[in-house]
């Protein structure tokens with residue numbers, strides 16, 4: 172319970188986390204209003220909803236929950252004046268290992284989220300909305316309930332909000348410990364009072380057939396907070412932050428083997444992996460060297476410090492040039508992380524130094540996915556468990572050299588063959604760890620195992 | 629099953645949050661029942677089903693799926709330790725062992741158990757849970773609804789003392 176000083180680093184650009192850890196800040200509506208809170212809501216209510224959708228489109232904002240889908244495009248799927256009501260759900264399930272950002276918005280700046288949500292509901296004409304918060308945030312749920320009550324008292328929620336004629340109710344819905352509820356269609360099933368079995372897309376895209384089979388927008392907490400900011404400065408101005416197609420700021424959550432782990436906010440692509448680890452997070456522990464980084468939550472493919480990556484960049488004259496760079500030179504934006512074979516994902520950066528065994532690390536991740544598979548699809552339900560059993564016997568004895576290939580083959584037979592993206596999420600760690608650290612897997616299986624597949628611990 | 633008037637009122641209020649489908653209140657009602665009784669009794673399953681116009685199996689299948697719902701009482705104080713990678717790198721497994729040692733809990737195996745591990749006097753129960761979304765400040769744990777980060781092993785005895 173060591174107290175951690177969490178003052179922002181000078182290189183940060185804090186927009187969404189502006190109020191986090193501010194010494195003079197409290198999470199009640201009084202403090203928020205004094206700081207100019209709900210001004211963007213007032214502004215938004217004078218705009219035409221379609222105008223707001225257009226500003227969000229122009230901003231280039233990409234979803235912060237994991238997939239990086241353009242927010243304005245998603246909103247555009249909701250057709251004004253359709254026969255069915257539209258709903259909006261804030262995804263506050265924050266359960267991707269390595270990710271810890273939405274927690275702080277909910278606990279310390281709940282009104283920023285509510286303001287972003289109310290504006291978003293107005294934009295897509297949703298009159299009923301929910302915040303799906305993971306069950307393990309009991310205090311967060313209480314804080315949100317209180318913030319909602321305060322917002323209602325001030326006329327920011329309920330009937331005829333600030334005289335605009337727009338009605339909206341928002342309620343908190345608590346999950347109960349299942350990771351798959353973060354997947355948007357699993358989340359919707361859960362909200363309908365069922366097991367959170369994800370739905371198949373197509374046809375069940377939430378924007379078409381979502382909650383109660385009505386058009387539904389599901390957005391991450393951080394994404395919705397950005398909407399408030401877009402209304403303030405306009406989409407075009409927002410698009411100047413970050414890089415083309417990678418606009419705005421990003422909350423990065425750094426954990427693992429660095430001196431100063433924590434949460435940071437930068438312009439998207441504003442820092443490289445090396446700058447993040449060495450300049451911002453104080454470097455590795457003394458005497459250690461960098462071995463591997465998982466850049467976007469545990470589902471993202473691991474990157475090895477030894478690898479070289481070919482990326483294309485644009486010269487000032489517009490021509491493209493291909494460069495070869497090391498892990499430390501990779502700028503942390505959506506497109507570059509995809510180009511080097513991983514993803515920006517949820518913003519959770521897990522750093523591992525040379526003391527870490529890769530079989531151990533993968534086994535820990537495999538146990539997570541084996542526990543969290545919802546069990547609908549055979550490749551995922553069985554495969555996630557097999558992968559865990561194999562890495563476990565590699566670690567504790569009973570592994571065989573062929574296990575390395577078996578692991579890869581199991582993973583290859585999950586990805587692309589399942590109802591939801593959990594299939595990829597559980598296959599990617601195994602595929603990438605085995606590809607990048609093959610020798611270590613072979614050696615661990617060979618030395619510790621007795622070759623007959625039995626475990627002897 | 630005896631429900632206090634206050635709980636009844638709370639239940640009726642929560643159901644109004646779901647004007648489109650009462651069934652959506654199943655999870656919220658299970659939370660309220662567990663807060664009230666400490667776990668989900670058979671009677672609670674049938675009670676919720678009747679209240680929401682469902683078959684009991686529609687409610688029971690939620691209890692058996694969602695890890696937070698219990699079919700048996702926990703200890704007076706329930707400890708959850710994060711098992712996942714960043715916390716494991718920071719000593720999460722050792723933290724769980726230390727809690728067990730000081731709370732007098734015998735625990736077998738390191739994975740997820742089907743039933744809870746409890747101390748003999750019933751004061752504490754413990755389980756591993758997956759990532760609690762505070763990975764930079766591991767190892768983290770929850771005791772009841774209270775959250776603790778960067779918990780050092782030597783702090784465990786004084787921490788347990790707060791929960792009598």
Ligand SMILES: Cc1cc2nc3c(=O)[nH]c(=O)nc-3n(C[C@H](O)[C@H](O)[C@H](O)COP(=O)(O)O)c2cc1C
Pocket residue numbers: 233234235236237238239240242262263264265266267350351352353354355356389390391392394395591592593596
């Ligand atoms: C297995 C799985 C788990 C997910 N968990 C979360 C989560 O905890 N929080 C979240 O915001 N999105 C999560 N997502 C992504 C959501 O499905 C969805 O894409 C996102 O909430 C959309 O919001 P955005 O466009 O604002 O990012 C998860 C996806 C998958 C496949």
Ligand code: SF4
Pocket residue numbers: 351368369543544545546547548549551552589590591592593594
């Ligand atoms: S891929 Fe896995 S988690 Fe997703 S629906 Fe299939 S079994 Fe469930």
Ligand code: FES
Pocket residue numbers: 268269270710711712713714715716758759760761762763766768
């Ligand atoms: S890994 Fe323990 S809180 Fe995320």
